Structure formats: structure tokens, C-alpha cells
Amino acid sequence: LDYCNVLLSGLPNYAIRSLQLVQNAAARLLTKTRKYDHITPVLSELLTPYTPARPLRSLDAALLVIPSINKKSLGFRAFAYRAPYLWNTLPLHVKEASSVENFKSRLKTHLYSLFYGLP
Secondary structure, three states: OOOHHHHHOOHHHHHHHHHHHHHHHHHHHHHOOOOOOOOHHHHOOOOOOOOOOOOOOHHHHOOOOOOOOOOOOOOHOOOHHHHHHHHHHOOOHOOOOOOHHHOOOOOOOHHHHHOOOOO
16 A cells, blocks of 8 residues: 555545555454454554663654564564664654654655755
């Protein structure tokens, strides 16, 4: 569902809702959650904020704990590993966005600058 997001950007809300239902059903299947349970709390349980044992500069970096995995398997593709890994690579100004729309805008600007080699 993440492939070709640009093609999905102009879709009406009813089409986006259908895709969201499919994505939620897939997440329920993978996490073995019942059909009528909310999926957001289940997915958020997979993400743990990083809190260092002593004061470090990384304390205010809005980092997530990356679980250890066996890299010989396909564990590096799992949501519990990839989501924190990718989140931690984002610049702080993107992670500290005040709203979802602001986050999307900052993320898009960041990704364009990476792709086109802009400062």
C-alpha cells in the first residue's frame, strides 16, 4: 500500500477509507488481533520510546528503541524493526512537527531534498 503514494494523493476520502480498511485488516492478521479491536494501540505497543539510563544529548532527540533481530532472517523487514529505524533517521525538525499536516509537509520537503541532493 505504500508503493506509489503519489498516485493515491488525489483520491476521494471514500477510496482512501477503503485502502485504510485493507491496511488495518492486514495489520490485524499479522498481529493476531480480533476483528473488532482497535489496531492503533496494538501498533503503538510495537514502538518504544528511547529513554537513556543517564542524561545524554540523545534524550531530546525523540528516538525510538530499535529491537535486536537476527539479520540472517527477514526480521529487518518487520514493522517493529523498520519503523523505529526509519524514524530515528529523520531530522529532529521533522519529528517535532506540531500537526500531522505539518509533519507531512516537513517529511516531503526532507525526502525531496535527499532525492535531489539539495541542502
